Amino acid sequence: MTTKPPHGLGRDVANYGDREFSHYLRRSFASSMGYSRAMLEKPIIGIADTASDYNNCHRGVPELKEAVKRGVLAAGALPFAFPTVSLCEPSLTPTSMHYRNLMALDTEAMLSAQPMDAAVLIGGCDKTVPAQLMAAASADVPSALLVTGPMLAQRFEGERLAACTDCRRYWARYRAGDVSAERIGEIEGKLATTSGTCGVMGTASTMACLAAALGFMPLMAASAPAVHADRLRFAEEAGTLAVQLIRHPIRPSQLITPKSVENALRVLLSLGGSTNALIHLTAIAGRAGVTIDLRRLDALSEETPVLVDLKPTGEGYMEDFHAAGGMVALLRELRDLLHLDTIDVYGRTLAEQIDAGPAFVDRTYIRARETPVSPVGGLVALFGSLAPDGAILKRSAATPALFETEARCLVFDGLEDLASRIDDDALEVTPQDILILKNAGPLTPAGMPEAGYLPIPRKLARAGVKDMVRMSDCRMSGTAFGTIVLHIAPEAAAGGPLALVETGDRVRLSVRERRLDLLVEEAELGRRRAAWRPPARPKRGWDRLVHDQVLQAPDGVDLGFLRPEGH
Template sequence: MTEKKGLARGAANYGDKEFALYLRRSFAKSMGYSQAALDRPVVGIADTGSDLNNCHRTAPELIEAVKRGVLMAGGLPLAFPTISLCEPFLQPCSMHYRNLMALDTEAMIAAQPMDSVVLVGGCDKTVPAQLMAAASAGVPAVQLVVGPMSANRYMGERLAACTDCRRYWGRYRAGDVSEERIAEVEGNLATTAGTCGVMGTASTMACLAATLGFMPLMAASIPATHADRLRAAEEAGAQAVRLIQNPVRPETLITEKSVENALRVLMALGGSTNALVHLSAIAGRVGVKVDYDRLNELSDTTPVLVDLKPTGEGYMEDFHAAGGLVALLHEIRDLLHLDCVDLDGSTLTERIGDGPAFVDRTYIKPRAEPVSPVGGLVALRGSLAPDGAILKRSAATESLFEHEAECHVFDGLEDLAARIDDDALPVTAETVMILKGAGPLSPAGMPEAGYLPIPRKLGRAGVKDMVRMSDCRMSGTAFGTVVLHIAPEALAGGPLGLVETGDRIRLSVKERRLDLLVDEAVLAERRARWVAPPAPKRGWDALVRREVTQAPEGADLRFLLPEG
């Protein structure tokens, strides 16, 4: 039996399927569509525009360009809204709602009549949520991102969110920047539409989505305000129509090989630690596991070649003008699985070609002169993190890579906020600061709080970095010697939950170790006293507490995995 297309797909069943289609067509005609339009195949467009998402304020014009591309190619474009996530506008944090957005998007793709879909995302949790949804819904999908903001000129320097936000805020906390100056900077950090202008999570995820094959390679980095961004949107619409003619299901692009390619690119970009959690979740939707031991092998054999903030000096607009993802992939092509294909069936070899005609080596380094000879991320294991933890070594201080010291523990975000700037806080530059109780199971929802602020008294003394550890995340725009995603988290009963102020902690990047140097007998006594905090009683929070996995599995919900 031939699969039905367009508005004939998946009609409701009232006991009379022909009546259901008759009713659907009747209601569609109330919107002014002609019969000729309704006879066309349907391309859905997931609209994440929102007045509470500044990154996505260009979504309306992008959607108009997508519609143009769909109509020119012979399809009928129909946009529909989904949840939209923007980090600064959500509490407790946007990560807490990534899986809710994925569930919403999957349900709307599967429940509504569309032959393919264009996913309009950008702000960092939206793209992983959309790709997770696409992998589970099984409808051919094209990813379109809003693109990065452009850097602003301010008093002789360039600024863009959010690495520069953190740099100036750190200076303000240390007393190096006045109230008047920080207020001026606030109005000059983000002056255009688009996602953060550095190699943060949004741009990292755009590059990984393109590497996986869900959009053209150069479309990952086109600035939000550039005319090429609209042309990319038009092409996304045309691509979606081609997918109706030659269907490629999303799960066929997400393979062990393509995920390994994405990990290589993550390393070469010096990309966000968050991308590892998101890629694990995307891959997990089709049963592919990201292995931390393999991650370290890839990291040790993949150089960092992109010199952008937060680890370098450039911005995403510089990366794009320098040759973008095509230039980077051409530089590491011998490390990639070149037979992986995109939505058109083109291999990575064909997509890379001979590389761009021009490469600006200021921002995309040659293999012989890397930013770093090894990748940006490493996985750690040990008695403090039996299931793993992550360190972004490309954003860390090398002199702290081998470090043993007493720790000071903050038991949750409220404790951190209450005490971090107390001049009586018993910490020195050598102290390991630990935040626990902020992982996926926590009411905080695994926020970007792992970048613990330098205590004000140490900031005033000139301290720029300290070893900090937690079971939560940090922004992809952040920097510092920060150990993240410690698993099992404290609320899951992991060793992190047993740590007390004064315990000695040992970090060894060389040995990939993270250890709690406390006798097992002492830990057993603490474990016997440990009691899990009460779970939320209702709503999304209760569902998350019951179903969320740990960071190495992507912090997805168990019932959304292939095995349920």
Template sequence: MTDTPKGLSRNVANYGDRDFALYLRRSFAASMGYSRQALEKPVVGIADTASDYNNCHRSVPELKDAVKRGVMMAGALPLAFPTVSLCEPSLTPTSMHYRNLMALDTEAMLSAQPMDAAVLIGGCDKTVPAQLMAAASADIPCVMLVTGPMLAQRFEGERLAACTDCRRYWARYRAGDVSADRIGEIEGKLATTAGTCGVMGTASTMACIAATLGFMPLMAASAPAVHADRLRLAEEAGATAVRLIANPIRPSQLITAKSVENALRVLLALGGSTNALVHLTAIAGRAGVTVDLKRLDALSEETPVLVDLKPTGDGYMEDFHAAGGMVALLRELRDLLHLDTIDLHGRTLAEQIDAGTPFVDRTYIRARAEPVSPVGGLVSLFGTLAPDGAILKRSAATPALFETEARCLVFDGLADLAARIDSDDLDVTPQDILILKNTGPLTPAGMPEAGYLPIPKKLARAGVKDMVRMSDCRMSGTAFGTIVLHITPEAAAGGPLGLVETGDRVRLSVKDRRLDLLVEEAELARRRAAWTPPARPRRGWDRLVFDQVLQATEGADLAFLRPDGE
């Protein structure tokens, strides 16, 4: 029995003469200045997501150099390769529309190029889930290295960091409480260092989930982007990848039913991003693990919110890290976790927790007896408006709105929303429910973070801070409000959401976990008969997404990328 090829001998092209193909590969590699000794070493690939369009990845070149240092010190050859890089503010219609493209690109490069293990450098919201989806599908040993969160900026007596503070100040600007000059001044103070958003938004939530799944050390989830620790973690990632060549632990060993449930517990305890649920569902789905919204809801009733960070609390990611980070949080959750899951070193979760520092700052990581909330941050909703489910982040919502029955004001898409939301003639009251449809994964909108519908300007100026808002799209992990998201099936898939009209009555009951459209079935049948499905895009990525994308409850992945290809 022959040994599995290593290094440049892996994945050799087939020209009918394998030895010639390897000879050709080495000769071309030599043109880049590598010695024969270097080319005979095992190879660690480094997914390089640096991009001038991606501010969250500003530090990637420096991290890549540190990873290379770790790889070479451990005796292997580091080879970096570029992949798609996604930055939410830089993409249209939204970065979510291209998450699966990045996952497909990364999976192909992990599988096609010669490497024995890989380090995946990500950070901005959709990059980490895309890379973990790719890792699950390629199933080669992979280490996750996140860029880390930015530091908050001290400015005139308060701290600021993207993007919760962006939204807070913009809401005040819309309400007329902040001047144009002031909002312009604040713009330059919201993101002042390298790194991802400095709050418990999607990027930070996904970093914590990646650590919980075992793809990186626990404290690597929160170390700030600009700290020297982040570079040491990069060096360690390189060394870990080399160790995995001789002692492989594959993504399929890390992404299990138990580790996914642990990740759900962490998501709930963090008061984390609703987006993370879609991403974790997609990651788990690549490994054949199903995330059940009803199981999530049961976990939410048992799992308290323990982390007091924006957007649901007061602190920033640097505070969470200094307070003990993931080690301290998991110690508090210990009796709720499956402690026999493993990390890339083969250590159980129990061993990882025990190896961490015992320090905890209760300002930001609460004790179980004194939680931020006695129940988890997310709830699942089902009913005649959401037969397959929807999500509400109760930790960021207004409890007085949890039980609401009201007429709805419907916007048929983003263009309709933009055209009418700030009109002084808009027929709206603070008691109404705002509904946005035709913005799910099947649509040209690409399931954007538009679920945080703005408060109509005339209501904002009157002091209204929150309203019930509903949609088939997402909201930023940095946002807040009483917002129902991911209504499934989406409107464009023929779901009941597509039949809702302005003036209909809708009932939200967090207590009963219900979301119901209060319209007679005969009237719905009439509307259903008149409904027409959206047009199929003509070509390209949009066409592929339309043909293959799944609903939010299945992670909005592409069907043919799942394990069974369906």
């Protein structure tokens, strides 16, 4: 006689040496919450609740959670919501990236330790979706993803505004003296006026699209605005889907495959998407034992056009992308470049998902292959003596005239140095110089912040300079723009060549050759290397663990001990 595997409250009980007592104790305490015995015998769907008073992007999570519960109950299971770490970029110091792996660790532990047959993960703000997918990959619990959705753009005095590309655009004008303090204060209240994530193709929106490409949610669920009724319907559907995953389990390990990851890279390139998404996708894939090679990314970038005309690369907003046909329309346009046999959480192939989607497309925002925003992908990888392990440039948001640059560099030795000198009128800088920020990578107390978008020195901004070549070992917001080299690896704090750069050195950037080189004699570099000392090791806590375990950008900035054995 075979016995059914345990489900619901019968799963993964604590062991006191008497398993029946463990079940008895769990049911007894669960009963104190007012559930009937019949309800407690149902399968359980865990719902990761990331609502937080600190997280404006997740303001709609309580309403989404109730819609998920509705779907779970209607499908015959019992929903149990549980809190996890919640990350919001503007609310955290030193940066939300510093805590992405902590959220992933927390979520993985709760998925693995609590009794649930499947899960719904509710996330949205930049680092939450990557953290949840990293956790799902490691726990391998059948999971559906529900994103909070993007905010709507605000109509204001003849233009539309939404965080955060317009935020950066206006702030650059303020620094240049084109916008008054009174005006910038007025704009501040118009940039984010609804719930939801940034309304442009920043990191949050890019990650939602990549998660859909990996198969963790319906394609159109990636872009439905946070305040639309469709968002609540997708929430209800996520609850129903999670119950289906009990009966017909499809695990994250079946979704995150070399083919699906390559599909996601194609989507990233065609979106003109966030540079941060490459780090996050690398970390997610790495949890499943799939490696992303920057040289392969570069090869894909030469074959994959940018088709989506949204800020910061273009002009539209996420609501326009959704109304234009969203991910269905985009993937239909990319169809011959994709692995169409990958599956989603429903068990449908990508080909089936595309065929079942709406046929409409608005070419204003999702271009045809014959008339792309750019004939090549939004990102390129760079290698050379300054970046032996690679660096990234978002060419779709950069100035082509600066793609081939050899110039003197001006070096800032960390964030404090940058803040104290960038606006000094005595700063010796010209528009032709290359600005370099070092000691801001994942090993540093700065936590790899979105500081790669170095401001144009105030005296140059006032003179009308809009862009300069800027380089760093940190990141920039997915909503940012400019000719900016990011994720230089190894970082300065790891003793990479970036640690040796000094003001006055010459650096060469060649997008055509995919090169990034420090033009200093080896003998001089050897002298500097001998004098270099690593930064102090943090004394305790999370900072110490990160310092001891964090990987470099080409490996997704994950913690080494959280990767699968052998990876």
